[in-house]
Amino acid sequence: MPGLGVTKKTPPFSLRLTFEERARLEELAGSEPLGTYIKRKVFNGKGAGKRRARSRQRRPIKDEQKLAQVLAMLGQSRIANNLNQLAKAAHIGTLPVLPDTEREIRKACADVALMRRELLRALGHRTDTEPSS
Template structure:
């Protein structure tokens, strides 16, 4: 049985990391197989059959979303909307005192509020706080 390799630093007793180069396709396949698990943990479990001793350092694990469809809808809504730009223009006009209070302005503000409300509901659904029927 050999001893683990040491770092070049005299004070460190940690083993050096092992890098593995993967093609884009190999990594994509591994990430799909891993699902929501961290890729390193998935590879270790496959290599060592889940019998590896627990690691001292805990890494962040990805929290699975309750409704990935709702998140996709939200991201699509953000991509198609010019909400940020429109609200920014309205805020600048209001700050400078040049915002005309017309039916068009009221409609634009109401549309912005509706968009924000829709995106909030989609986000809450994706995080599992609302059911899909809301």
């Protein structure tokens, strides 16, 4: 309505692409939102005005096979159940701290750390044990 400070939104623009064209654009855009990437390219990095930045960026999976492998490892493990049982035993004082027990707990912690590193790697993040490239 004129005079009430209400602004009209610009209608959206639609563009049909083949699967190959869209895949190529997504590859070129990387973690940048696709619409932002296209506008930046079309207008040579000079937009009409500043827009509020998105709080969440899409991060494509870097290694889907590695991600599937880690998810399978998690599915086969009983880590959550075992950690819960250990926590209960520690809480009530029935967890004997024998060398075998300590070794198994350390092994479980190492397994969890390995899964964390592999998940980060599969999602395209540098892990704390890898040099930056």
